[in-house]
Amino acid sequence: MVSHRSRTAFAIGAAAVTVALLVTGCSAGSSSSSTKSSTIVIDRVFDLKTADPSRQYEPTGAIVDKALYETLLTFSGSDVSKTVPGLATVEASADSKTFTVTLGDGHVFSDGSPVTADDVVFSLNRVIGMKGNPSFLLSGVTVTKKDDKTVILTSATSNPALPFILPNPSLSILNSKVVIANGGTTDEKDSAEAYLNANSAGSGPYVLDTLDLTSQVVLTTNPKYSGDDKPTYSRVVLRNVESATQKINIEGGDSQVALDLSGDQASGLGSGITVASTPSANVIFLLLNQNSKVSTITSNPDFVSAVKKSINYDDLVSLAGKGAAQANGIVPSMFLGALGSADKTTYDKTGAAADLAASGYKGEKVTLSFPSDISLNGVEFTVLAQRIQSQLKDAGITVDLAPAPVATEFAAYRDGKEALGLWYWGPDFPDPSNYLEFAPGGVVGLRAGWPEGSDATVTAAATAARAGGSNDERATQFTTYQKALNATGPFIPLVQPANNIASASSVTGVEYNAVWTIDIAALGSK
Amino acid sequence: MRPARATRAGRTGHPFARYLIQRILTSLLLVVGVTLVTFTLTNLVPGDPVAAALGQHAAEDPAIVASFRAHYGVDQPLVVQYFTYLGNLVHGDLGESPTTHHPVLEDLQVAVPATLEIAIGAIVLSVIIGVVLGTLAAYRRGKVTDHVLRVVSLLGLSVPTFWLALVLYYVFFFKLHIAPGSGRLSAIYAAPPTVTGMTTVDALLAGQWDVFLDASAHLFLPVLVLTLYTVGLLTRFVRTAVLEILDMDYVRAARAKGLPGRTVVWSYVLRGASIPVLTIVGLAFGSLLSGTVLVESVFSWPGLGSYAFKAASNLDLPGIMGVGLVIGIIYLGTNLIVDLLYSVVDPRVRLA
Numbered sequence: 001m002v003s004h005r006s007r008t009a010f011a012i013g014a015a016a017v018t019v020a021l022l023v024t025g026c027s028a029g030s031s032s033s034s035t036k037s038s039t040i041v042i043d044r045v046f047d048l049k050t051a052d053p054s055r056q057y058e059p060t061g062a063i064v065d066k067a068l069y070e071t072l073l074t075f076s077g078s079d080v081s082k083t084v085p086g087l088a089t090v091e092a093s094a095d096s097k098t099f100t101v102t103l104g105d106g107h108v109f110s111d112g113s114p115v116t117a118d119d120v121v122f123s124l125n126r127v128i129g130m131k132g133n134p135s136f137l138l139s140g141v142t143v144t145k146k147d148d149k150t151v152i153l154t155s156a157t158s159n160p161a162l163p164f165i166l167p168n169p170s171l172s173i174l175n176s177k178v179v180i181a182n183g184g185t186t187d188e189k190d191s192a193e194a195y196l197n198a199n200s201a202g203s204g205p206y207v208l209d210t211l212d213l214t215s216q217v218v219l220t221t222n223p224k225y226s227g228d229d230k231p232t233y234s235r236v237v238l239r240n241v242e243s244a245t246q247k248i249n250i251e252g253g254d255s256q257v258a259l260d261l262s263g264d265q266a267s268g269l270g271s272g273i274t275v276a277s278t279p280s281a282n283v284i285f286l287l288l289n290q291n292s293k294v295s296t297i298t299s300n301p302d303f304v305s306a307v308k309k310s311i312n313y314d315d316l317v318s319l320a321g322k323g324a325a326q327a328n329g330i331v332p333s334m335f336l337g338a339l340g341s342a343d344k345t346t347y348d349k350t351g352a353a354a355d356l357a358a359s360g361y362k363g364e365k366v367t368l369s370f371p372s373d374i375s376l377n378g379v380e381f382t383v384l385a386q387r388i389q390s391q392l393k394d395a396g397i398t399v400d401l402a403p404a405p406v407a408t409e410f411a412a413y414r415d416g417k418e419a420l421g422l423w424y425w426g427p428d429f430p431d432p433s434n435y436l437e438f439a440p441g442g443v444v445g446l447r448a449g450w451p452e453g454s455d456a457t458v459t460a461a462a463t464a465a466r467a468g469g470s471n472d473e474r475a476t477q478f479t480t481y482q483k484a485l486n487a488t489g490p491f492i493p494l495v496q497p498a499n500n501i502a503s504a505s506s507v508t509g510v511e512y513n514a515v516w517t518i519d520i521a522a523l524g525s526k
Numbered sequence: 527m528r529p530a531r532a533t534r535a536g537r538t539g540h541p542f543a544r545y546l547i548q549r550i551l552t553s554l555l556l557v558v559g560v561t562l563v564t565f566t567l568t569n570l571v572p573g574d575p576v577a578a579a580l581g582q583h584a585a586e587d588p589a590i591v592a593s594f595r596a597h598y599g600v601d602q603p604l605v606v607q608y609f610t611y612l613g614n615l616v617h618g619d620l621g622e623s624p625t626t627h628h629p630v631l632e633d634l635q636v637a638v639p640a641t642l643e644i645a646i647g648a649i650v651l652s653v654i655i656g657v658v659l660g661t662l663a664a665y666r667r668g669k670v671t672d673h674v675l676r677v678v679s680l681l682g683l684s685v686p687t688f689w690l691a692l693v694l695y696y697v698f699f700f701k702l703h704i705a706p707g708s709g710r711l712s713a714i715y716a717a718p719p720t721v722t723g724m725t726t727v728d729a730l731l732a733g734q735w736d737v738f739l740d741a742s743a744h745l746f747l748p749v750l751v752l753t754l755y756t757v758g759l760l761t762r763f764v765r766t767a768v769l770e771i772l773d774m775d776y777v778r779a780a781r782a783k784g785l786p787g788r789t790v791v792w793s794y795v796l797r798g799a800s801i802p803v804l805t806i807v808g809l810a811f812g813s814l815l816s817g818t819v820l821v822e823s824v825f826s827w828p829g830l831g832s833y834a835f836k837a838a839s840n841l842d843l844p845g846i847m848g849v850g851l852v853i854g855i856i857y858l859g860t861n862l863i864v865d866l867l868y869s870v871v872d873p874r875v876r877l878a
Contacts, residue, residue: 039713039714041713049625049626049627050626050627055627057584131587131589131590131593132584132590133580133584133590134584135584135587135590136584136586136587136590139587188593188597193627197627209716210716210717212636212828213626213628214626214636214637214828214832214833214836215709215710215826215828216709218716237713239708239709239713239826240826240828241708241709241826242823242824242826244692244824245692245695245708245824245825245826248692248695248696248699248700249707249708251700252699252700252703252707254699254706254707254708255707373839405573405839406839407573407575407839407840407841408571408572408573408841409573410573410574411572411573411574414585414586443586
């Protein structure tokens with residue numbers, strides 16, 4: 001009885017709106033494809049904290065802000081190895097310390113006012129001054145206006161990565177007049193976040209309609225958008241949906257795009273659904289602490305070498321599911337300077353046994369700490385840790401698992417207190433210089449008990465890579481750096497889990513981008 | 527003169543009012559206790575809210591970390607933090623959540639009505655169905671109906687709600703196309719203007735009938751899942767309570783003097799059984815409000831459970847405190863109402 005009443009209720013509701021709005025898109029599957037194209041529903045497991053670009057530093061926030069705002073430079077499609085002009089063109093000086101930003105013509109905000117150099121200076125200074133999550137992106141950078149069309153970015157140190165940082169949606173250009181009128185400042189007193197969570201103030205293809213951090217974000221087209229490619233869908237609903245429900249929703253036609261399916265879920269989808277599986281830019285790795293006060297076992301170089309050879313990488317890749325790939329080096333495969341498969345570490349049982357004997361290891365327990373509540377692109381860290389435990393057991397190494405929620409375990413990781421740790425690194429920007437943190441004395445190097453001066457070869461390679469140069473020179477520098485890291489470093493790059501984007505076959509333009517996951521405005525219909 | 531008046535009023539004038547004031551004062555004390563326990567437990571968890579709230583890079587920058595700590599007041603000693611919290615609480619300020627960057631009070635004003643909407647639906651249905659089935663089972667004790675109902679109620683109790691929710695969603699939405707998709711509204715609708723926070727009620731208030739029908743359809747599955755669980759519980763309790771009453775002399779007497787069966791059931795049996803049943807309904811309602819996290823996650827329902835989960839996994843102290851406080855108040859409130867209802871259904875409990 002209840003179900004009958006509900007069915008009637010639902011049918012009446014759907015019919016009423018079809019008549020009233022001539023727009024449908026709901027689950028009953030009665031709507032035609034021509035009217036359906038105006039609204040698109042995208043399912044996502046939210047990690048959304050804010051829509052204020054200068055404060056957000058979460059993948060979901062990047063998806064939203066990419067649609068609402070524009071950046072000085074951007075990337076085309078999934079190619080993050082070279083930048084293309086966005087609101088501006090950027091020219092770097094030879095020493096990569098001075099960058100001249102020249103604004104293009106005709107860009108306007110959603111209120112019709114033009115994008116000016118003042119907006120650029122305000123937006124970037126707001127990111128720096130508010131000291132929010134993304135402010136490190138512009139660490140050491142000062143922003144000055146030269147004239148109405150030109151802005152100069154000056155970096156205290158050589159910063160060849162800056163052009164690859166500028167496309168980040170956190171560095172979006174905001175309408176400074178509107179933001180200032182609503183409490184915006186370029187210091188910690190800024191109070192414009194509430195306004196920017198209810199309205200957008202950008203020049204992107206969409207404007208913000210409504211935002212609820214826990215349930216859904218609704219976008220509508222920006223009628224003043226000055227770009228050439230007008231978006232196909234006039235209304236976008238980005239919903240917070242668990243991955244198991246996402247699968248049912250897309251199969252049932254309730255959504256058109258599902259962003260968080262695991263390899264298993266994505267391979268079992270029915271017809272009428274396309275899945276784009278590509279390795280993500282996340283690299284899962286093991287770290288072995290080199291601080292003998294933390295562990296006398298993991299700090300032994302022969303033991304490190306034994307663990308590297310004891311791991312069956314192919315097995316881990318197949319565990320990670322469809323589309324995953326072995327991480328050949330610490331730099332993910334789609335970036336400049338990534339290692340080829342010839343340089344990857346391979347499983348070598350006899351080699352491992354010899355190294356283990358040389359290390360003097362006598363079966364002592366080693367503790368593997370990991371964040372048990374992390375599921376990265378459908379890969380459960382707990383499952384992965386258990387597999388590593390059994391692989392190492394085959395090699396004669398006894399591992400104790402120490403799972404803990406990421407919120408508690410992260411502190412131990414950050415303080416360099418884990419003997420054996422299983423973590424991942426998601427890039428802050430698609431440039432290999434991000435991975436210099438794995439060198440001795442770097443942010444991640446220290447977490448592995450690896451201070452400055454621990455490894456002269458790796459340090460020399462890192463120093464050369466930091467200096468910069470042409471793209472070809474940089475590619476060579478970074479491969480040398482990673483080869484040295486693979487040979488003697490305390491990190492073992494394991495897998496790049498797959499990023500699966502499932503979409504209804506009627507949706508075109510679905511492309512994974514390592515910075516903003518998906519460009520909503522690029523989605524089309526056929 | 528003053529004490530005399532107070533005594534007279536206390537003794538004879540308003541015993542109920544005095545009882546009520548006493549209960550509310552005790553509840554207030556208990557609420558303070560709840561905040562103390564939640565605060566202590568949350569701070570006992572090893573972990574740093576900075577690491578949880580800031581990005582990997584931002585957490586390395588001392589200036590950003592200091593700014594974060596100062597903004598959320600976590601640079602103060604714990605005792606100071608606690609009393610600051612209590613002081614703000616008096617002014618209705620529950621602090622700001624580092625996860626959502628919103629005042630916790632605003633977050634809860636969204637989450638609590640969302641959960642209330644499904645919990646009220648589920649408890650009303652459960653009471654109706656549970657009382658009927660439980661009474662039926664008691665009257666047919668040992669017969670086939672009783673056995674079938676026992677199996678059904680045990681099933682309702684023991685099937686994990688998370689699994690049940692996924693299966694029902696798959697069957698009703700994907701296979702049968704009877705139920706709508708997840709969330710509170712279909713994607714084509716905008717939420718009605720917020721008055722109560724309950725989408726169905728707000729749609730009615732705004733006169734948006736289509737939105738109301740759509741919102742009601744979205745309520746169907748979550749309410750069904752929660753009802754199946756609570757009905758199992760209620761059926762078992764009602765059966766036991768009714769069986770006890772059926773053996774009472776006054777029920778035998780009523781039957782013996784030839785009263786019609788319906789009168790015996792309604793005026794004698796159910797009335798007698800209502801005290802234990804009320805107790806369990808109160809507890810069930812409390813646990814419905816606080817225990818819907820898995821169901822909310824399957825149906826993408828932005829309620830209290832989802833909020834609590836998100837706050838806990840981010841070590842979002844103000845968020846966790848807010849949830850603890852609300853759940854504490856709900857339990858205390860429900861218990862108070864149940865106690866007051868006792869006196870309505872059983873004159874012996876009435877205050878003289």
